[in-house]
Amino acid sequence: MTKKYDAIIIGAGVIGCPIAYELSKMGYKTLNVDKLPDAGEGSTAGSCAIVRAHYSTADGVAMAYEGFKYWLDWENYLDNVEDEKGLAKYMNTGSILIKSQGHDWKKVQRNYDEVGVQYEEWSVEKIIEHVPVADLHEYWPVRRPEDPKFYEEPTQMLEGAIFCPEGGYVNDPALSAHNIMRATEAKGGEFIFNAEVVDIRTQDGKTAGITLKDGTQIDAPIVVNVGGPHSYLINKMAPGVWEGCNIKTKALRHEVMYCPSPDGYDYLNDGYHMSDGDIGCYVRPEVGNTFLIGSEDPECDPQEWVDPDEFYSGKGGHGRDNVLSDEQWKAQCYRLGKRIPSLQVPNQPKGIVDLYDCSDDWIPVYDKSDLPGFYMAIGTSGNQYKNAPVVGRMMAELIDACEKGLDHDNEPFQYKFKYIDRSTDVGFFSRKREINYNSSFSVNG
Amino acid sequence: MQIYVCVKHVPDSAANIHVIDDIRIDPNLAFLLNPYDEHAVTEAVKIKEQHPEAEVIAVCLGPEDAENTVRSALAMGADRGILVQTDSIFDSIETARILHQTITDDGVPGMIWTGKESIDAEGMQTMFRIGALLDCPVATNVVQVALGDNKAVVDSERVGGVVYTYELDLPCVLGAGRGLNTPKYPTFPDVVKSKKKPVKTVSLDAGASSPDGASMKVVKLEPLIQTRTPKAMTGDPDTIAREIVTILLQEAKVIS
Numbered sequence: 001m002t003k004k005y006d007a008i009i010i011g012a013g014v015i016g017c018p019i020a021y022e023l024s025k026m027g028y029k030t031l032n033v034d035k036l037p038d039a040g041e042g043s044t045a046g047s048c049a050i051v052r053a054h055y056s057t058a059d060g061v062a063m064a065y066e067g068f069k070y071w072l073d074w075e076n077y078l079d080n081v082e083d084e085k086g087l088a089k090y091m092n093t094g095s096i097l098i099k100s101q102g103h104d105w106k107k108v109q110r111n112y113d114e115v116g117v118q119y120e121e122w123s124v125e126k127i128i129e130h131v132p133v134a135d136l137h138e139y140w141p142v143r144r145p146e147d148p149k150f151y152e153e154p155t156q157m158l159e160g161a162i163f164c165p166e167g168g169y170v171n172d173p174a175l176s177a178h179n180i181m182r183a184t185e186a187k188g189g190e191f192i193f194n195a196e197v198v199d200i201r202t203q204d205g206k207t208a209g210i211t212l213k214d215g216t217q218i219d220a221p222i223v224v225n226v227g228g229p230h231s232y233l234i235n236k237m238a239p240g241v242w243e244g245c246n247i248k249t250k251a252l253r254h255e256v257m258y259c260p261s262p263d264g265y266d267y268l269n270d271g272y273h274m275s276d277g278d279i280g281c282y283v284r285p286e287v288g289n290t291f292l293i294g295s296e297d298p299e300c301d302p303q304e305w306v307d308p309d310e311f312y313s314g315k316g317g318h319g320r321d322n323v324l325s326d327e328q329w330k331a332q333c334y335r336l337g338k339r340i341p342s343l344q345v346p347n348q349p350k351g352i353v354d355l356y357d358c359s360d361d362w363i364p365v366y367d368k369s370d371l372p373g374f375y376m377a378i379g380t381s382g383n384q385y386k387n388a389p390v391v392g393r394m395m396a397e398l399i400d401a402c403e404k405g406l407d408h409d410n411e412p413f414q415y416k417f418k419y420i421d422r423s424t425d426v427g428f429f430s431r432k433r434e435i436n437y438n439s440s441f442s443v444n445g
Numbered sequence: 446m447q448i449y450v451c452v453k454h455v456p457d458s459a460a461n462i463h464v465i466d467d468i469r470i471d472p473n474l475a476f477l478l479n480p481y482d483e484h485a486v487t488e489a490v491k492i493k494e495q496h497p498e499a500e501v502i503a504v505c506l507g508p509e510d511a512e513n514t515v516r517s518a519l520a521m522g523a524d525r526g527i528l529v530q531t532d533s534i535f536d537s538i539e540t541a542r543i544l545h546q547t548i549t550d551d552g553v554p555g556m557i558w559t560g561k562e563s564i565d566a567e568g569m570q571t572m573f574r575i576g577a578l579l580d581c582p583v584a585t586n587v588v589q590v591a592l593g594d595n596k597a598v599v600d601s602e603r604v605g606g607v608v609y610t611y612e613l614d615l616p617c618v619l620g621a622g623r624g625l626n627t628p629k630y631p632t633f634p635d636v637v638k639s640k641k642k643p644v645k646t647v648s649l650d651a652g653a654s655s656p657d658g659a660s661m662k663v664v665k666l667e668p669l670i671q672t673r674t675p676k677a678m679t680g681d682p683d684t685i686a687r688e689i690v691t692i693l694l695q696e697a698k699v700i701s
Contacts, residue, residue: 084679151637260630314461318473323460326475326513337633344630347477347517348457 004219005031005190007399008210010197010234011226012036013044014173014385015377017180018392019224019399024187026396031218032181032189033210035196035230040177043228044385046354048256048294049173050273050284051386052095053117053164054108056440059428060363061111062420063387068166069419070389077389078183088176093285095167095273096127099159101140102277102296103444109162115422122161131272133265133340142280142298145330154338158278167273169284173385180392197227200238200374207238207373222399224375229308229355231378235369244370245431249379252358253304253311253320254443255328257293257351258286262342267291275444279335282443291343293332293351297442301331308355324349356382361439366395366429368402368409375399376431383445393418398426446499446555446615448489449548451575452518453479454511455565464666469534470565476510478517481560483628485621489558490522490629492592500524502551506543508532512644519639520631526644527551533649536661537566541574547647554579554616556597561586561620569620576618584611585620 009020012034020030036042051071053064070077071090099105112119124136137154144150170176181191199211200223209219227234229251235242261267266289273284280298283291310316319325329349337343359365359379366377377395394415401413412427456462456474463471493499503518503526505511515526529547548554559572576583589600597613602622678685693700
């Protein structure tokens with residue numbers, strides 16, 4: 001017998017789970033399907049799980065700032081559900097945004113002022129006081145180690161930084177998705193794993209359900225695409241959906257490195273999250289007293305757009321598969337090695353390679369689609385982990401409003417944040433938008 | 446004193462290993478300095494710090510790309526490098542002959558360091574064969590070393606954690622073990638400095654050595670695919686702890 005639900009959410013990562021959670025709380029009978037064995041095992045697990053407020057748009061800043069409130073109050077957000085794996089922890093290290101030519105930090109500062117984000121301005125001396133291992137010469141522009149100019153001596157000093165006392169990271173991103181799954185189940189939501197969607201079925205021009213690889217059909221009048229790096233493949237399964245998006249998504253390969261902290265520096269306990277556009281890196285502490293080094297996508301770095309299935313199965317060859325590459329290891333570690341001259345860089349790369357579900361302008365698509373009943377929360381572009389609980393609530397309200405007859409394309413839904421006194425125009429995330437040139441076109445969003 | 450460190454260009458153990466032509470590992474994979482050789486380089490550099498007149502020379506037999514491995518050793522503190530360039534695959538007899546020839550052509554070794562093994566072939570023979578060719582003493586899995594008057598006193602760890610202390614006349618050949626030190630990895634300023642250090646490339650065909658034919662050759666390589674069968678443990682912490690102890694005792698047999 002075909003099973004029926006009010007809503008099927010494709011994906012059980014850190015965005016798919018909270019959408020199901022919020023819909024369940026609103027009375028929808030939900031089912032999450034995921035091709036992997038457990039919640040958060042896909043690209044969520046590879047996320048750096050940074051929680052920081054700086055974005056290039058005020059709406060982006062507002063949503064991230066709202067997100068803090070959820071992470072700070074995690075147990076309550078989960079309605080005190082028990083998870084046999086334990087609860088993920090938000091580590092509030094504080095967040096340093098280096099004032100550099102690599103970031104439009106003045107715009108970020110204006111956005112902070114507009115939204116009411118607390119921050120301090122730090123001089124170079126003040127940064128050194130807090131990060132004694134740092135060398136604050138200016139290294140701009142970002143280059144690759146293959147370029148002889150990479151090794152040129154710097155002559156200028158940086159200007160300083162903007163420090164947000166609220167900021168940090170979540171210590172176990174996969175676990176955070178698992179926590180939300182358990183909270184969803186407590187509200188009646190269901191999950192199935194090792195289940196790959198191969199078709200989106202329609203009836204009379206509306207969403208009717210999904211078909212799994214083993215032939216199982218599951219019906220629901222609402223289907224939400226939260227497929228992460230597979231999002232574009234799922235959109236293509238739904239008639240007219242991919243074609244109806246002005247903003248498209250693709251899977252972008254990305255590497256994140258683990259490099260041991262210099263001797264005598266307890267980065268794990270004394271360190272900050274830092275976004276450093278001057279060297280094109282962001283860092284945060286990781287267990288084992290290591291630096292987790294992410295890339296801010298400088299223009300000189302190659303972009304590898306890959307087929308997600310080939311990537312995850314280890315095919316595609318050097319620089320296109322799921323193995324760290326020596327050249328990117330050196331690029332990211334040596335860049336940080338300029339900022340932290342005592343950082344020792346091991347010969348063997350260590351880190352994570354995963355995929356961003358990247359949109360054309362690195363801003364997500366949180367929207368309905370041209371197929372009634374089919375919705376999408378996609379194109380998270382490596383910068384939406386922190387927003388996941390907010391997105392869950394916003395998507396659930398958007399779906400509910402559209403199902404009750406709202407013409408979202410013409411009268412965009414206005415989402416009222418739960419904690420900060422502000423609304424956001426969900427039309428900002430429309431699939432029909434023109435490319436937003438206010439974006440940083442990077443992981444910074 | 447000249448301290449030679451033999452370094453090997455090996456595939457990254459974290460890479461997806463592909464075999465091509467049935468006998469060689471795909472050279473397009475990430476290759477790096479053999480991890481045991483990192484201990485050897487670190488120790489040689491430490492000795493140089495105590496004996497400033499010493500010179501540390503990294504020697505490598507490998508393809509053109511192996512210069513990166515030599516450069517890694519230079520970034521870790523070696524003074525200069527020699528790459529004996531070849532695309533051929535050699536066994537440990539030939540490798541030892543070529544390395545011995547290269548070293549003795551270059552200078553007068555006071556010590557020769559290798560790793561206790563390479564992580565690709567795991568032959569564990571090269572250091573003994575170099576020692577035989579040089580007619581000098583050899584110790585392997587060295588976990589401590591002290592230089593005396595033309596002598597080296599070394600601790601060599603054997604099976605079961607038993608440590609033998611030997612006194613060796615110099616020159617000697619030492620195979621570095623993991624317990625010897627914590628490798629000192631290069632900082633960015635070290636990398637910048639090392640770029641100016643010289644690497645001499647010797648083409649094997651140009652007469653660095655003339656090994657008389659293969660003594661042992663690889664007929665076929667097959668990747669070993671290990672299947673993992675993870676098992677979730679459920680229940681209260683007491684039950685899980687008991688289950689783990691049972692597995693360690695009966696299946697893994699690592700405790701008794």
